[in-house]
Amino acid sequence: MNPVSTSRKEASKKTAVVWLRPDQVSLAHDVARAADLEIEAVGSPTRGASTALAKQLKSEPADDLRSVFAETKASLVLLLDPGDFGKESEPADDRALAAARSRGVRIASLEPIPAGALALQSNPLESEEHSGAPEAIRLLGMLRHSKRYRDAGEVIEQFGHVRTLSLEFYNSPEFGSLGAQLVSALDTVLVHLGVPETIDASFVSPSQGQSVYSVPGESLRGFSGDLTAVLRFPDARAATIIASDHAGRWNRVLTLLGPAGRLRIYDDGFEFLGPSGEKLDEARHRRTVKSAPHWVEVLSDGIDRLLDPHIPSPAPMDLLGVLSTAQAALLSTRTGQPESPDTIRRMVSRE
Numbered sequence: 464m465n466p467v468s469t470s471r472k473e474a475s476k477k478t479a480v481v482w483l484r485p486d487q488v489s490l491a492h493d494v495a496r497a498a499d500l501e502i503e504a505v506g507s508p509t510r511g512a513s514t515a516l517a518k519q520l521k522s523e524p525a526d527d528l529r530s531v532f533a534e535t536k537a538s539l540v541l542l543l544d545p546g547d548f549g550k551e552s553e554p555a556d557d558r559a560l561a562a563a564r565s566r567g568v569r570i571a572s573l574e575p576i577p578a579g580a581l582a583l584q585s586n587p588l589e590s591e592e593h594s595g596a597p598e599a600i601r602l603l604g605m606l607r608h609s610k611r612y613r614d615a616g617e618v619i620e621q622f623g624h625v626r627t628l629s630l631e632f633y634n635s636p637e638f639g640s641l642g643a644q645l646v647s648a649l650d651t652v653l654v655h656l657g658v659p660e661t662i663d664a665s666f667v668s669p670s671q672g673q674s675v676y677s678v679p680g681e682s683l684r685g686f687s688g689d690l691t692a693v694l695r696f697p698d699a700r701a702a703t704i705i706a707s708d709h710a711g712r713w714n715r716v717l718t719l720l721g722p723a724g725r726l727r728i729y730d731d732g733f734e735f736l737g738p739s740g741e742k743l744d745e746a747r748h749r750r751t752v753k754s755a756p757h758w759v760e761v762l763s764d765g766i767d768r769l770l771d772p773h774i775p776s777p778a779p780m781d782l783l784g785v786l787s788t789a790q791a792a793l794l795s796t797r798t799g800q801p802e803s804p805d806t807i808r809r810m811v812s813r814e
Contacts (some may be wrong), residue, residue, distance in 0.1 A: 479537050480525060481541045490758075502520050533559060574602075580786035626701075628702040628703075632648055638758050645683065649789055660805075666690050734747070791804045
């Protein structure tokens, strides 16, 4: 074999360390295959699970995530479940991330890092090394980063003013928590409508009707169940969100209403109807028996784009706006009243 060809092949090989729970093995396998990733090592936030999980994914076990960040030469660290890592702003976690980034290692996560607005108090947003900065960790599964949303870019621009927006997010726990869904949904809302004046949210636990009932805390990490929310804006515009990580199959729908009519963006494309109901534009990608599931397409596409140096990063998320609104939503589920993201923002920004 030509040694030059061999070296080029080695240089182009995409390798990964994956951190996951036992129920995410199939997810890791399917996404790695679709993204042409070679899994070099596997670890888990579940105590004692790394060896068995590594065996299932035909790789080596890893026991400490900070050590992985400090030492790995893999192309990617993929956090399907980061456990407690990055749950709050911790200097040790930030140093570990900085060490990996300095060697060119890319980091992607299914869960938001940090996991709440209050974690921003001790770590200014302006800092490039902030653990939640857009390119410190790429949050996978974001609707705004998906291929179908990108495909609808020109139509979204043509649609113009949005007066009402609705979002539906459904999946099962292995594909990301309700907290991750909420961040993706709020990122989309803020891009189209800005930060809401209030958010009125309700939460239903997966254990509703059983003997155990959980109440949301202040962190998005581990937030699981069903959420509905109404967001109100000072100019009388509005948005609604319904999301669940206990709803079976992955499914997402964004609906925009405005003077131009109705625009709906689905997992397989979009449909644009005029004010009188006439179809102005449509692009739907019909599935076949060989089609990859939507979640495989979304997650593998996100990894491909992250690892391709020629593709620019997506427009950054308004981290403070999104996390402040998410924190207000969590508070609203406990108080039963609309809450203001601006109150959370002022709390976080106060020195």
